[in-house]
Structure formats: C-alpha cells, structure tokens
Amino acid sequence: MRKKTILLTALTAALTATGASAATFDVFNDETQWDERVVNWTTEDFEDSALAKGLQNIESKTGIGRIERGPWTIETSGLLKSNSLNFGPEEGQWRDVLTKHGSPGGLARTTIRFDIDVTSFGALFDILPASKGTSILMTFNHGGKTVFSTEVAYFKGGTGFWGLVSENVFDEIVMTHGDRPALKETYAMNYMKYDRKSLAADSPAVPLPGALWMFVSALVGMTFVRRNPRAKRARA
Known part of the structure; x- marks a missing residue:
C-alpha cells in the first residue's frame, strides 16, 4: 500500500506541474480582429456618468481624470489649447494625466475596476492631445495580485485602437506612465470594451x-x- 501511495503522489505532482503556466495574452491594434476574436462584449461609451454593467469604478489618483463630452481644454506650456480629439465633437470620453514625478499620495494613475472576472479589454486611445508623452503601462491584476503588464505604445497619428485577449482572468487594470522619455502622458479613451467570457473554459x-x-x-x-x-x- 505504501508503494502504491508513493506512485499516486508522484503522478499527481506531475499533472499539477504540467497545469502551471505563465500568463498568456494576445495584443491587438486592429479593432476588427479583436471583435472577431471576442465575439460578445460590453461597451462603455462614456456618454453619461453611469458605468456599464460589470464596471465597478474608474478612479483617477490625482482627481484630474473625468468623463467629458465634446471639445475639452488642456494646458500645455502655459497655453490653453482646444482639442476635440479624433472621437468627434459630440462623443463622450475619459480623460486623465499620468505623471512620472509625483502627485499627492504617489504617482498619478488611472485604475479601472470590474466586479466580474474579465479576459478581454480594448479601447480607442488618443495619446497625443498634449504632444508625445510617456506612453501607457497597463498592469492587469486579479484579487489584488499582478497577473501581467504590457504597454500601449505611441500610435502613428496619436489615435488608435488597443486591446488584448488573455487566457488569464483579471478584475483590475492600473494605467501608469510608460517608458518614453517624457514627464507625463495626457490621454483620452473612448469606446472601452471588455468581456467576462472565460476563453479557457471554451477551449478544447x-x-x-x-x-x-x-x-x-x-x-x-x-x-x-x-x-x-x-x-x-x-x-x-
């Protein structure tokens, strides 16, 4: 009996070790390809203050972040400039600033929290309303622990779609400054999409x-x- 127990224990350990894997995800800059991969999703269009189902809250560390409609005004080098982005003058958007060097309570960041487990995320980004910035580092967490991180790099023209599909679930996204040589990243985000579907459960x-x-x-x-x-x- 003892030898049989040892054999079964070794077999269980081997199966458990095989099941362990690092986070796996695919990044998309083509929204059509993301749509085809995800199939069903929920969209937050920032047209009002009510968040879409599944979104718990969106928090700005500095309090600068907010939902806006129409052209908004930003301050660049002491000058006020009007900018309607590429989303259209009547469309809502989320706007925030991510800084490298300080803000009350730590570096400026945007935190998106879900009250569901999510496996896919995507949005239209404008990261050029205040010239080229640092780009955006996206950190995906689940249960308070980091699952993986990746960066939204600079888009040609400043505006574009960025999304990913992950084999690992997450319930929080923390957006901070990226690695480009600048002091901050002023950005706007629109048509944020996400899906709670577990891809792993549907895969063979x-x-x-x-x-x-x-x-x-x-x-x-x-x-x-x-x-x-x-x-x-x-x-x-």
Whole structure:
C-alpha cells in the first residue's frame, strides 16, 4: 500500500506541474480582429456618468481624470489649447494625466475596476492631445495580485485602437506612465470594451506533453510488473 501511495503522489505532482503556466495574452491594434476574436462584449461609451454593467469604478489618483463630452481644454506650456480629439465633437470620453514625478499620495494613475472576472479589454486611445508623452503601462491584476503588464505604445497619428485577449482572468487594470522619455502622458479613451467570457473554459482540452505520457506509462508499467507475480502465485 505504501508503494502504491508513493506512485499516486508522484503522478499527481506531475499533472499539477504540467497545469502551471505563465500568463498568456494576445495584443491587438486592429479593432476588427479583436471583435472577431471576442465575439460578445460590453461597451462603455462614456456618454453619461453611469458605468456599464460589470464596471465597478474608474478612479483617477490625482482627481484630474473625468468623463467629458465634446471639445475639452488642456494646458500645455502655459497655453490653453482646444482639442476635440479624433472621437468627434459630440462623443463622450475619459480623460486623465499620468505623471512620472509625483502627485499627492504617489504617482498619478488611472485604475479601472470590474466586479466580474474579465479576459478581454480594448479601447480607442488618443495619446497625443498634449504632444508625445510617456506612453501607457497597463498592469492587469486579479484579487489584488499582478497577473501581467504590457504597454500601449505611441500610435502613428496619436489615435488608435488597443486591446488584448488573455487566457488569464483579471478584475483590475492600473494605467501608469510608460517608458518614453517624457514627464507625463495626457490621454483620452473612448469606446472601452471588455468581456467576462472565460476563453479557457471554451477551449478544447490541451493534450498532455509526450514526456508526461511517457512518465505516466512508466508508472503504470511499474505497478503492473509489481502486481503480476502475485497473480501468478495466487493461481498456483
């Protein structure tokens, strides 16, 4: 009995080790491709203060972040400039500023929280309303722990779609400054889309690696060889 227990324990450990994997995700700059991959999603268009279902809140660390409609005014080098972005003068948007060097309570950041587990996210970004900035670092968390991070880089023309589809669930996105050599990133975001669907649950079972099957076969063979002589003695 003791040897059988050891064999079963080894088999369980091997299966558990095989199931462990790093975070896997695909990034999209083509919104059509993202749509085709996700199929069903919820959209927050920032047309009013009510958030779409599944969104818990969107928080700006500095208090600068807010939902706006129509052209908005930003301050650049002491000058006030009107900017309607590329979203259209009547469309709502979320606007915030991410800074590198301080704000009360820490670096400026935007935090998007969901009250559901999410596997996909996408939005139209304008990261050029105040010239080229730092770009945006996106950190995806679940249960208070970081799952993975990736960056929204500079778009040609300043505006474009950015999205991802992950095999790992997340319930929070923290947006901070990126690595470009600037002091801050002023950005606007519109048509934010997300999906709670678990891609892993809908995917076909992943076959076990050949090496593991060899290991399992060896364990089974050892058990058979161990038991077979007993059977012969019993028949005798």
